[in-house]
Structure formats: C-alpha cells, structure tokens
Amino acid sequence: MNQDITFYFDFASPYAYFAATRIDKLAAAHGRKVRWMPVLLGALRQETGSPLPVEVPIKWQYVQKDLLRSARLHGLPYRQPPGFPKFLIDPARAMLWIRREHGDELATAFARNCFGANFGDGVDIGDAEVLMGIASALGVDRAALAAGIKEPAIKQQLKEEGEQAMRRGVFGVPFVIADEEAFWGFDRLDHLQAYLKQSSAGQ
Amino acid sequence: MNQDITFYFDFASPYAYFAATRIDKLAAAHGRKVRWMPVLLGALRQETGSPLPVEVPIKWQYVQKDLLRSARLHGLPYRQPPGFPKFLIDPARAMLWIRREHGDELATAFARNCFGANFGDGVDIGDAEVLMGIASALGVDRAALAAGIKEPAIKQQLKEEGEQAMRRGVFGVPFVIADEEAFWGFDRLDHLQAYLKQSSAGQ
Numbered sequence: 001m002n003q004d005i006t007f008y009f010d011f012a013s014p015y016a017y018f019a020a021t022r023i024d025k026l027a028a029a030h031g032r033k034v035r036w037m038p039v040l041l042g043a044l045r046q047e048t049g050s051p052l053p054v055e056v057p058i059k060w061q062y063v064q065k066d067l068l069r070s071a072r073l074h075g076l077p078y079r080q081p082p083g084f085p086k087f088l089i090d091p092a093r094a095m096l097w098i099r100r101e102h103g104d105e106l107a108t109a110f111a112r113n114c115f116g117a118n119f120g121d122g123v124d125i126g127d128a129e130v131l132m133g134i135a136s137a138l139g140v141d142r143a144a145l146a147a148g149i150k151e152p153a154i155k156q157q158l159k160e161e162g163e164q165a166m167r168r169g170v171f172g173v174p175f176v177i178a179d180e181e182a183f184w185g186f187d188r189l190d191h192l193q194a195y196l197k198q199s200s201a202g203q
Numbered sequence: 204m205n206q207d208i209t210f211y212f213d214f215a216s217p218y219a220y221f222a223a224t225r226i227d228k229l230a231a232a233h234g235r236k237v238r239w240m241p242v243l244l245g246a247l248r249q250e251t252g253s254p255l256p257v258e259v260p261i262k263w264q265y266v267q268k269d270l271l272r273s274a275r276l277h278g279l280p281y282r283q284p285p286g287f288p289k290f291l292i293d294p295a296r297a298m299l300w301i302r303r304e305h306g307d308e309l310a311t312a313f314a315r316n317c318f319g320a321n322f323g324d325g326v327d328i329g330d331a332e333v334l335m336g337i338a339s340a341l342g343v344d345r346a347a348l349a350a351g352i353k354e355p356a357i358k359q360q361l362k363e364e365g366e367q368a369m370r371r372g373v374f375g376v377p378f379v380i381a382d383e384e385a386f387w388g389f390d391r392l393d394h395l396q397a398y399l400k401q402s403s404a405g406q
Contacts, residue, residue, distance in 0.1 A: 048259045056251045058374045062385055069394055171261045182265055187390040191269075194276055 005034045008165050008175040010041040011091040011111075014067050014078065017119040018186040019174035020112060021076055026189060030196035032178070036108045038092035039162045041173050048171050054085050070186065079122030088118075089158075090149050091125050096157050097148035098140060110138055208237045211368050211378040213244040214294040214314075217270050217281065220322040221389040222377035223315060224279055229392060233399035235381070239311045241295035242365045244376050251374050257288050273389065282325030291321075292361075293352050294328050299360050300351035301343060313341055 007023050009016035020036075027034045045052055053063045071078030091114045099107035113134050118125045125131050132142045148154060165175070169182050176183040176192055179199070183192045210226050212219035223239075230237045248255055256266045274281030294317045302310035316337050321328045328334050335345045351357060368378070372385050379386040379395055382402070386395045 048262060049254055050259060050262075051252055056253060056374070058369065058372060059251060059253075062372060062374070062387060065385070066387070066391070066394075073394060073397055166261065169261060169265060171259070171265070182268070184265060184269070185390075187388075188269070191272055191276060 005032050005176060005178045006168075007034050007036050008039050008170050008173055008177075009036065009111075010039060010173045011088040011114055011118065011125065012085060013041060013173050014080075014119050015070075015186040016174040017078075017115045018070060018074065018076055019176075019189060020115045022189055023174075023176065026193055027196070030200045032196060034108075035104070036095075036111050037161055037165065038095050038111070038158065039165050039170065039173065040087075040089065040092065040158070042087060043159075043162045044166065044171055044173070047166055050171075077120045079119065081118050081122050081124040081126075083124055083126065086126055088126050090128070090131055092158055093149040093154050094131060094135060094145055096161075097145060097151070097154050098135065100154075101144070101148065102140065106138055106140070110135060110140070113138070208235050208379060208381045209371075210237050210239050211242050211373050211376055211380070212239070212314075213242060213376045214291040214317055214321065214328065215288060216244060216376045217283075217322050218273075218389040219377040220281075220318045221273060221277065221279055222379075222392060223318045225392055226377075226379070229396055230399070233403045235399060237311075238307070239298075239314050240364055240368065241298050241314070241361065242368050242373065242376065243290075243292065243295065243361070245290060246362075246365045247369065247374055247376070250369055253374075280323045282322065284321050284325050284327040284329075286327055286329065289329055291329050293331070293334055295361055296352040296357050297334060297338060297348055299364075300348060300354070300357050301338065303357075304347070304351065305343065309341055309343070313338060313343070316341070 005027050007019070009020060024034050041052065054060045067078065095107050095111050095114075098110050114125050114131070117123045117130065117134055123130055125134065128146070132145060135145050136142050168177055170177070172184050174186055176188075178192060178195060181195050183189070183195075208230050210222070212223060227237050244255065257263045270281065298310050298314050298317075301313050317328050317334070320326045320333065320337055326333055328337065331349070335348060338348050339345050371380055373380070375387050377387075377389055379391075381395060381398060384398050386392070386398075
C-alpha cells in the first residue's frame with residue numbers, strides 16, 4: 001500500500017486553493033505525506049463532457065457566492081486576482097520543472113506560494129513577472145525557469161500527468177487519492193480526514 | 204423578508220434524500236419552517252447543458268462510492284432501490300396533487316416517506332403500487348391519487364415549479380433557498396446552518 005497521498009489541483013481553481021491551505025497539515029496529523037500534482041481542469045472537463053462552472057451562468061453566479069462564503073466559514077483569506085477566472089498553464093509547467101531541477105520540497109513550496117499569491121493576495125500568477133518573482137524568492141533562477149516552462153518535455157509531462165490522473169479516476173479538482181480512496185472537492189476533506197483516521201487506527 | 208426556507212429536490216437524488224433527513228430539524232432549530240418543492244433534475248440539467256452524473260462514467264463510479272461514504276459518515280440508512288438510478292416523475296406529481304387536495308403537511312409527510320422508502324429501505328417508488336401504498340398509509344385515496352397524477356394541471360404545475368426554481372437560481376438538487384441565500388448540495392447544509400445562526404442572532 002502506497003502510504004502517500006496525491007493531491008491533484010489546477011492553479012486556476014479557488015476550491016483547489018482552499019484545499020491547498022489544509023491538505024499537508026491534515027495528512028501530517030495522520031503520519032502521511034502529500035504529493036502535489038498539477039493537472040489542467042480544462043483537459044479533464046473536455047474528457048467528461050462537463051462544461052466548466054464559468055460556462056454555465058446560473059451556476060457561476062452561485063459559485064462566486066459560494067467561494068466567498070466558503071472562505072469566510074473556514075477563515076481563509078480570499079481575493080480574486082485580476083482577470084479571474086482564467087486558464088493557468090505556466091504555473092503548472094513551472095512546478096514540474098522546479099520539481100525536476102530542484103526536488104519535490106521546493107516544487108511544493110512554489111505551488112503553495114503560487115496559490116497564496118493568486119487567491120490569498122489576489123495577485124495574478126498568470127503574469128510572467130509575478131510567477132518568476134515567486135520562483136526567484138525561493139532561489140530559483142529566473143532565466144532557467146523561463147526557458148524550462150517552454151521545454152517540450154515539460155509540456156508533454158503535464159499532459160501525461162493529466163492522462164495518468166484520469167486513469168486513476170480524477171475528473172475534477174481538487175481531487176485527493178489516498179491509497180485507493182478518492183476524494184473530490186474541498187468539501188470532501190472531512191471524508192478524507194475520517195478515512196485517514198480510520199486507516200491509521202487500523203494499522 | 205420571507206422567513207420560510209424552500210427545499211428543492213428530485214425524488215431520484217440520493218443526495219436530496221440525505222438532505223431531506225436533516226432539513227426540517229436544522230430549520231426548526233432556528234425557528235424556520237421548510238417548504239418542500241419537487242423539481243426534475245433532468246429538466247434543470249437540460250437548461251445548464253451539464254450531463255447527469257450517471258452519464259459520465261468516471262464521475263458516476265466516484266459518486267457511487269461517495270454516496271456510501273456520505274451515508275456512513277452521517278449515520279444515515281442508505282439502500283439503492285432496484286433499477287437505480289432512474290427518473291422519477293410520478294412521486295413529484297403525486298406530492299403536488301396531495302398538497303393541493305390535502306394540504307402542505309400531508310404532502311411533506313408523503314415526500315419524507317417516499318425518500319425513506321426509496322433510499323432508506325431500497326424500495327422502488329417508481330413502482331405504482333409502492334407509491335400508492337405510501338400515500339394510502341397516510342389516508343390518501345388510491346384511486347383519486349392515481350387519477351390526480353395524470354391531471355394535465357398537475358403535470359403543468361410540476362413543469363412550472365421547475366421553471367420558477369430556475370428563475371430563482373436553482374440548477375441542481377438538493378438546493379435550499381433561505382431568504383435570498385442559495386445553498387446547493389447536501390454538503391452545504393453546514394453553510395445553511397451558519398447562515399441561519401447568524402440570521403437569527405441578527406434579529
């Protein structure tokens with residue numbers, strides 16, 4: 001049994017941001033480590049034939065309110081960046097490149113800081129300067145990263161990680177897989193917690 | 204301000220069943236009364252262009268597990284009726300007819316018993332005999348009800364209630380509207396509770 005937990009997310013998703021603020025601590029409380037894996041929600045939705053929330057006006061209007069309410073109820077800072085919602089691909093590619101070049105720990109720190117900037121501070125990480133600034137603050141070389149996110153191998157890896165995720169049953173974000181159990185949505189972290197508790201009690 | 208709460212549901216939805224087991228008590232704790240309103244999820248989804256969960260295999264596989272887990276975590280009896288999932292229109296029409304002929308209280312009791320039979324006991328309320336039996340146990344005349352659910356006026360009312368619901372922002376079930384606030388999903392009853400608490404404290 002794989003003791004790790006995989007946390008699938010899209011940098012563009014506020015619900016993924018909410019989950020990102022909680023997932024590591026939740027896992028650590030049960031002796032688990034989280035592997036963060038960026039995927040593109042657009043690609044997942046294309047596969048399922050489901051429109052994105054923003055494409056359904058009656059739903060999007062609701063989601064906008066639900067986001068504010070969720071943030072308030074869970075005590076999380078939440079500010080929408082300029083241009084929200086928009087597709088974000090470069091942060092995901094950057095994270096994969098940083099993981100390859102600098103290891104998992106730095107890549108996860110980068111992802112965490114990206115989420116915090118984008119939805120905590122409301123700063124657009126789709127802006128290349130902002131994105132490079134976040135990486136640079138962690139000691140990553142800007143020029144190398146700028147070249148890295150254009151590498152065909154990195155682009156291909158992001159695509160393949162998405163396909164691999166779908167083969168594991170991922171169809172939305174945030175999505176957590178712990179052992180063989182799947183948890184979709186920020187609002188299923190309570191299910192995850194119950195599972196981890198039961199799972200660690202059974203060992 | 205309308206002090207009542209409207210609970211929109213489709214008899215075919217297990218998540219609506221979960222919500223149905225909790226909604227009255229939750230509202231009553233804050234001095235509110237719930238108006239139960241059947242709508243047809245199929246019609247709502249047609250409007251939004253979103254496929255039903257069962258139409259997306261990767262999602263449906265997940266939902267099946269999530270239902271069992273949700274029931275277990277919330278301590279709710281859950282048994283899938285034969286033929287699940289399937290469209291259920293007659294129970295909705297029956298409820299509207301009972302409301303017109305026997306009043307709101309009996310109609311809500313009927314709806315509650317339908318949900319309990321269908322998903323608590325796993326008995327198919329799409330079966331006319333089962334449905335009539337549930338109504339009959341509440342003192343409703345079987346023959347009159349059987350004729351009532353075929354009335355054009357009742358069919359039309361169900362259609363119009365769905366359209367009216369969509370105008371209020373309803374795009375899925377279960378869906379609760381309290382005052383002007385909207386709550387979608389069994390997993391948003393905690394948001395509803397927080398709202399009602401805040402709302403009654405502010406009076």
